[in-house]
Amino acid sequence: MRLFLALEPPETLRQQLGELAELAQARCGGRRMPDDSLHLTLAFLGEVAEERAAALAAWVGERSIPAGEWRLDAWGAFRRPGIVWVGGQTPDPELVRLHEALWKELAAFGFNHRPGHFVPHVTLLRRAHHLETRGLPSLDLVWPWRRLSLVRSFTEKDGARYATLARSSSA
Numbered sequence: 001m002r003l004f005l006a007l008e009p010p011e012t013l014r015q016q017l018g019e020l021a022e023l024a025q026a027r028c029g030g031r032r033m034p035d036d037s038l039h040l041t042l043a044f045l046g047e048v049a050e051e052r053a054a055a056l057a058a059w060v061g062e063r064s065i066p067a068g069e070w071r072l073d074a075w076g077a078f079r080r081p082g083i084v085w086v087g088g089q090t091p092d093p094e095l096v097r098l099h100e101a102l103w104k105e106l107a108a109f110g111f112n113h114r115p116g117h118f119v120p121h122v123t124l125l126r127r128a129h130h131l132e133t134r135g136l137p138s139l140d141l142v143w144p145w146r147r148l149s150l151v152r153s154f155t156e157k158d159g160a161r162y163a164t165l166a167r168s169s170s171a
């Protein structure tokens with residue numbers, strides 16, 4: 001099964017992000033992420049066998065992560081898959097630390113972190129036709145995060161669907 005570690009937004013923020021996704025879609029086209037799928041990926045694990053997935057779920061369920069706040073103040077786009085996202089103007093240092101600490105621990109499960117620059121972001125649109133985000137409203141949102149989620153991704157005909165398999169306890 002395809003798994004990743006993520007932060008899930010608090011409900012009020014989820015709604016705000018959904019409204020931004022609607023505005024962005026009107027301007028950029030493409031497919032809007034359903035509100036209940038909005039998330040920040042901290043570590044993408046790819047295909048994981050069932051037994052290892054159960055061990056990962058237990059590991060997530062038994063731990064906590066330090067609490068933090070992520071400031072969302074920038075629109076961005078990834079050209080190749082046509083992604084429009086919201087995130088920070090610079091990668092948030094606390095999230096970068098968390099991302100690095102998680103990958104160190106994941107090594108104990110035999111996962112290797114493929115080198116690549118970590119850009120914390122929330123994907124709002126996929127397959128956008130225009131990647132121009134100028135003219136969209138300026139952002140200043142705060143995402144208070146407390147818990148880590150282990151999420152499974154299912155591929156369906158109209159896009160990916162996600163199911164949360166485990167959550168860490170509150171810090």
Ligand code: 2AM
Binds near residue numbers: 004160
């Ligand atoms: P995206 O939203 O930028 O596409 C489930 O697919 C989650 O894992 C999404 O947040 C997706 O990021 C991310 N993801 C998918 N493939 C990935 C990869 N090869 N490396 C890092 N993140 C990936």
